[in-house]
Each structure stands twice: as C-alpha cells, then as structure tokens.
Amino acid sequence: MPEATFAAWRARVEAALDHALPAPHDSPQRLHAAMRHGVLNGGKRMRPMLAYAAGTAFGADPAQLDAAAVAVELVHCYSLVHDDLPAMDDDALRRGQPTVHVAFDEATAILAGDALQALAFAALAHAPQPAGSRVAMLAELAHASGAAGMCGGQALDIDATGKAGAIGIDGLQRLHALKTGALLRASVRLGAIAAGADEASRIALDRYADALGLAFQVRDDLLDIEGDAATLGKTAGKDVAQDKATFPALLGIEASRARLAELSAVMHDALAGLAVETAALAALARKVVERDN
Template sequence: MALSTSTFETHLREIAVETERLLSSLLEEQPLAGEVARPLHLLEAMRHAVLNGGKRLRPFLVTASAALFGGQSEAALRVGAALECLHCYSLVHDDLPAMDDDDMRRGLPTVHIAFDEATAILAGDSLLTYAFDIIAAPETALPDRAKTELVLALARAAGLGGMAGGQALDLAAERQRPDEDGIVTLQAMKTGALLRFACEAGAILSGASQTDRRQIRRFGEVIGRAFQIADDLLDLTADAATMGKATGKDAARGKATLASLKGQAWAEAELERLVSEAEALLAPYGARAAMLIEAARFVANRKS
C-alpha cells in the first residue's frame, strides 16, 4: 500500500520535533557523570550548531529502518540524535574558512561567524565525541554487542574511509578535477556514508539478520547517491533563500559534479532510476517499507 506524501511529511516533522527535544536535553548545562564542567560559551556554540531546525533526515532514517525490523523506538531516537550530532559537527567544520568558507547555514550565521573559529573547531570536536558517548551511554537501552557494532559502523562511515576522507577528496577536487568515477567515490564518502549508516543502524539496533542488513545498507547507498545528485542539481538551479545556504559555489570553485558534468536532464533521469532501485530493494518487505520508500522519493524530489 502506498503512503501519502502528507503522511510521510507529517511523520518526518514529528521525528524532527522529537529529535530536537532530545538534543536540547542532551545539551543542557548540567554536567554528566564523569564530566567536570560544561563551559557555557562552548555549549552555546554546540547548541547553535545543532538546535537550528533542519529536516533531521538522518535520525528519521534510523527510526524508520528500526521500525521496519521491529527495533525499539527510544533507542532508535537516541542513535538518531547521536548521528545528528556527528552530522552537525561535520557541517561546523566544513563551513570553516580553511574548508568551504561559508557564512550561512540553515538560514543562520555559521558557528565560526556567530562565535569564532577556535570555538567552532572545539564545538565540532565536542559534537563528534558526544555522538559516541550517546550511543555508549546506559540511557541507550541496547545490548552491548549492538552498541559495539553501532560505534564501529559509525566510526567507519565518519572517518578516513568515509565522510572525513570524502571531504579531503572534495578539497583536492578544487585543485584537480576528478573524473566521473572519482566524483562517485567522493560523493559516496562525503555524503553517502552517513546516510548509509542511518539506514543500517536501524537494522543493527533491531538485531536484524545479515541479509536484512545488506539489503538496507544497499538502500542507504542508493538514497545517498540520490541525495547528492539532488543537492548538486539544487546548487545549479535553486537560490540561497530557498536553500538556507550559499548556492552556485561548486561552479565558482571549478568543482565538477555529476549534475554539472552530465546536465540537468541526465540528473533528473538518474534520480528517477535511483528511486526505482530503492523501491525494488524494499519490495520484499511489502507495506512495512512504505515509509522508507517515501523517504527515497522525498530525497530525490526535495527543493531545499
């Protein structure tokens, strides 16, 4: 049974609200056991980075994939919040002058503009570390094995061979344009890795079979690719007010994307193909997968 777009968008907003509420409570001034103190200026910078709206797509994917495999919703919400902390750390660091040098994020000044560069670096460091804290904490009611698997999978998705490595390739692309295969690898690392983890995390925390994990992991890879192509398309066609950040920067820096390399018509056709592949991957799960299938359509058709 197909899910209506309005039902999906309502659920997406509900998860965003729940995630925002949880993140706010996780970023309170009171130190946790084992912490000495939480410096207020640093905490305010972390809150600025995290509590600024956003669709919370990655936490949504964690909760939706967990629901598909019968996982515990509260644990999924906490893992989603951990992933959002790590995602927001990457945005804080990517926005720095030494990286992408952006002044605006989600319609607000970036952290290094609202505070200063040193505070932005420390806020990112703290959010990265806190992500693993949240997963390992006793409040995340999961077996130790599941926590270990989540920590390992997130570390692999976020580090040298994942998101951070992808950012390094992205910076190198400003000096020497990669070929098509190079662009695909860069994007699978910088953007796709965390979206892939978001989907697989739901299977991990649910204790799903290896077959199910492989299937949902591939689904995550597919929508990660779709997300980046849609993003590249928006960079070519949308304005900054709609996006809440600067647009046209890839072209200005001479960076090639698949959308700029192959054209708008190709990008739109590729997005349709990727949505079809995502639907086929989840077809064995029937109506239970309706929310995730709608998420794939949302990723491909988003306007901001």
C-alpha cells in the same frame, strides 16, 4: 501516515538533542552556546529519520532508537560546523543562519565540532541495546565518520576542487559515497542494528541506502545551480564558482536528472525485497529526490 510519523519523530529527536547537549548556562558557556547553535538550528533531520524508519520497520520502538538518531545527527552537525570554516568551504550561511564560526569565532567553531563528535559516541555508548549491539553501532558510526567515510570523502572533495573535469564520473561517485553516502548509510544501519534486523535484510537496506546517498548528492548538486539562498538556507552557486566536481558539471543537467530517476528505481526495488513495512523508508527516498532545500 508517513508525514504524521515524521512529525512525531522530528519532535522526538529535537527533544533528545536538546537533552543531550550541554546546558547553555553551564561553563564553558561560549562553547556550549556554539554547540547548541550548530545543532538546534532547524535542518531536515534526514539522518535521524532514516534511523527511525529502518528501526521501526523491524519492530523497534522509537524510544529504542533515540540514541542512534541523536548520535548520527550530532556527527552530521559537527561535520557542517567544520565544513563551513574558512579553511574548508568558507561559508557564512547554514540553515538560514550565520555559521558557527561567524556567530562565534573560528577557534570556538573547531572546539564545538570536536565536542559534538565526542558527544555523538557518548550517546551511542549509553544506548538501551545489549552491549554487543552498542559496540556494533559504535563501530558503524566510527567507520562512516572517519577516513574510510565522511572525512575521506571531504579530503577527496578538497583535492578535486578547481579541477571539475579531471576527476571523472567514477571518481565523483566514490567521493560522494564517502563524503555524503557513508553517514546516510550508517543512519539506516544504526536503526537496523538497534532493531536486530537479519543479515539478508541489512543487505537490501544497504542497496537502498547506497542509492539514497548518491541521489541526495545529485539533487544537492542540481539545487546549487537551480536553487536560491533563501530557499536553500545556504549560499547557492558556490560549486560553479569554485569549479567543484559535481554531477551537472560532468554529466549535464538533464543527464543528472535521469540519474536521479535511475537511483529512485534502485531504491524502490531494494525496498520491494523486504518483508516488512517500508512506507516510511519509501517516503524518505521520495523526499531526497524531490527536495528543494
């Protein structure tokens, strides 16, 4: 059941993203083309999947969740456009294609990222939920995207680059709880808010999402060592080359794999406490732990 459901959700969000983005022939065409290049280039769409999975678990129709799915993916894509810039990770490959600043130029990439972020909040502002729920979703995405979330985590990551042994495992977990985990947690929360999930259920979903965010990064760190660029769709081996703080660097490969297993158990336990159908959320947890790109 989950795979057929995921295929339907991916088709939904791809169509919704295409509709939300500016038409390529409208002026300024170069900016619009760069925005579309940064979004409509494949990708796992993990964050929209989480929004759909959380929302439908609590009875929402997928059509009620499209705005949340689009918004969180647009923020994610904007962050990738900016992360790939020479001033940040300086990467030439993303999802198997040239990064936006390579395909266009640095200035256009900066503007494209800025415009994608603005478009994300516009999408949520027009969500079909009541005004109170829309405001709650806007606040959630803003918190996850800013200094208390993704941007703050990226700043910590920059500070830790070149000092892999100095940050410590607690510092690394905090870094990734902000950089990667905050937006994954927001994806789950947006779906729950859109569906009107109760407070106790949201607490259980937070446990699930926090473990999922950390598992995502542990697996990402392992793939940077064990994967190859063709499979990953991005440059492999950059973490080691840049002496970045990673879970394998601090814990070792086998201990990192053990940590993944522990996080998988936490996700399972969190979902077991929910009195709703959680098959899709459980399947997404497995995808995070087992993915090869």
